[in-house]
Amino acid sequence: MIFDVDNETLPREELEALQLRRLKATVERCYETVKFYREAMDELEVKPHHIQNLADVKLLPFTKKEQLRDNYPFGMFAVPTDQVVRVHASSGTTGKPTVVGYTRRDIANWGQMVARSLSAAGLRPGDRLHNAYGYGLFTGGLGLHYGAETLGLMTIPMSGGQTQKQLMLLQDFEATALCCTPSYALNIAEEAEVLGVDMKKLALKVGIFGAEPWSEEMRYELESRLHMDALDIYGLSEVMGPGVGMECLEGKKGLHIWEDHFLVECVDVDTGEPLPYGEEGEIVFTSLSKEAFPVLRYRTRDISVLEPAPCKCGRTHVRMRRISGRSDDMLIIRGVNVFPTQVEAVLMRTETLSPFYQIEVFRDGFMDSMVVNVEASPPLHAKGQEYMDKVAAKVQKDIKDFIGVSCRVKIQPTGAIERSMGKAVRVVDHRKKGH
Template sequence: MAYSDIETASREDLRELQDDRLAETVEYAYENVDFYREALDEAGVSPDDVDSVDDLAELPFTTKEDFRDEYPDGLFAVDHEDVRRIHASSGTTGKPKIVAYTEDDLGVWKEVMARSLHAAGVRPGDTVQNAYGYGLFTGGLGFHDGVEELGATVIPTGGGNTARQLDMLRDLDSDALACTPSYCLYLAEAADERMMDVRELPLSRVVIGAEPFTDPMREEIERALGVTAVDVYGLSEIIGPGVSIECEEAQDGLHVWEDHFYPEVVDPQTGEPLPEGEEGELVLTSLTKEALPVLRYRTGDITSLNYEKCDCGRTAVRMDNVTGRTDDLLIVRGVNVYPSQIEEVMLDLGDVAPHYRIDLYREDTLDTMEITVEHHEDFRGTPDDLREEIESELRDVLEVRPDEVEVVEPGEIERTEVGKVKRVFDHR
């Protein structure tokens, strides 16, 4: 059963709503944001030219560089006295991307997060342990407000403090856990060290996001914790978590709440829209934002779109699990590969644990790649045999030939308790 009727609306009704909201958004952005007025004028597009989503391709893109160039508030469409909350990206690669919310924006965010949690199987009266970070990062407060909006109980543990996280799971009978996939695995390891079997607890599902992950990693999480692991997607520039989520019934792509966020997939190189099912870069347009309307934002995330009706009955388009980011693409000796592709090949072997790191170096004019992996606790072979197997699979499946593969003992690769895990270290 859907949380909102819009989740099962006909494609025709949804399209009519999108057309109306897009036209309103373009006119609103043109009238209230200097950046968009100048960008649309330069592209030779007037708000009067936009009648439907068919006209989207005529609009210019918005990029993360635009957010940073307009720092701190050049993309705001409202005065500061109308803003009720500010969030920001980490700013690890430059100035942070500042985002703002009016009272109505916060209401939309609460609703799409409640809708998302309901799709994941969380119900009113459940207890949700929220281990996403609070503060400027949108994850913690986004989940927090959504849980309360749904009518469930939130435990605001935030990131880190793993011993207390485990105590709360046990002592408060948490039904659901929200955190990054890498932290799920860290919790499972910490529980094992305490001789604590999380699979015997009431915990039935985890809502994981903020990092790309592969199906083998999801399977490892589900096995280690005895849960259903549901993927959630969002980004601060659009609203935060709650842009899309898998349904618990199918776990076959993430339903985009496209009454609020219109998705496209474009060729990462040319920017040309791609047909349904073809993989490319996800582009999102906000349809109801007040404080910070966003037109055709290039997310950098690689995915595809599926418009077939889901087994759960929802008609909202589904995006595939994000397989990587355009800026994560590795080019080593002329071979293009994403870290998630390397992860999937390695974890499919079974003896490789879901912990690895990739180190990139440059020797003279040649790029080199070294991979370090952990073997599973129950691995009974030799490191040399596993190394040869990994090298063979990477060569056969991806045509990737790492310069070195090192197999290490469980626990030797550094874990991340707070924030997103880092797997690629570029020393070039």
């Protein structure tokens, strides 16, 4: 393999020494070249020389997505634009997009991080990767593409959509790995059933799924319908793109965060205070090797837990549990915090339901109400409305017992919920629309 794997198994002391060297260099460069960071650090009366150990990262200012938007398009770049060889950007659905840049070295490092991630999934040169992530300004498609080529895989740049063609190419090109969002993988599985394609006869052995939170119950659904191992990959454009962290095939017990390139923290959502290993909070990243677009203490809004426990794969990098949700996706229903993945976990445990669902939230007078729309499997639908009403009542009780919030469950016909070609829309909050 052409990428360096030695750092994946560094003893903790050596790994932290490497992190500290890179952290000091990053902080100094941010202070010298990025006006936002210089002003934010001056306001806190923090200078680069104050960073003497890794714990001192808490002295640095947080970076939030809103601040990236305020500096649109290139205000957060740490190099002149003539050194930037590529830009990516978020969708910008809630305002101007966040724009990130990459130098030639950034692109090479990114390719190596994704190659490392694909290797952790058990892939080796000679494997074939079918990439159904969207190409373009979204980091998923090109991020996985360059990483797959770095590892030496035959790379099939299908992008999203055209699900029937996806299935045709999966059969004809004999891909051994599939990359896409978990919700789109379900679309592929559903289309295969409609077309009579036997997924067991395909060459696929592993799926690398990310870009949206998904539950352990969804893993079981994906593995049973697609007949391959389903692994989680983590990343976000503001930090790099896909490949910041990856589940290993041996463990399937959380995402290894590549700590030689990223310093990761878990902080209290409300206070921002650092939390110890094992406690749930918001994940925060400081980049350690980015040239064009370094970030200091970027608040991801992703909610998870960091665990330092050793893994059977031998990697020494800290693991991050599967993302339970995002602080900005969290619903507060009558004082109860609700994440879509919690609802998903209950639905996936109900065998007669399909994995396609959507949550609606309404304001009834002074009270909030939640409706969970979920599709019936064809066998359930065939049993008639009275039986489906009994199933809906049971699921309502299960959600109440598991999450602590009352809701209404509406079982819909097969195909009633819109299919996603990328990230699924799990929540429609009518309160935000003034309804």
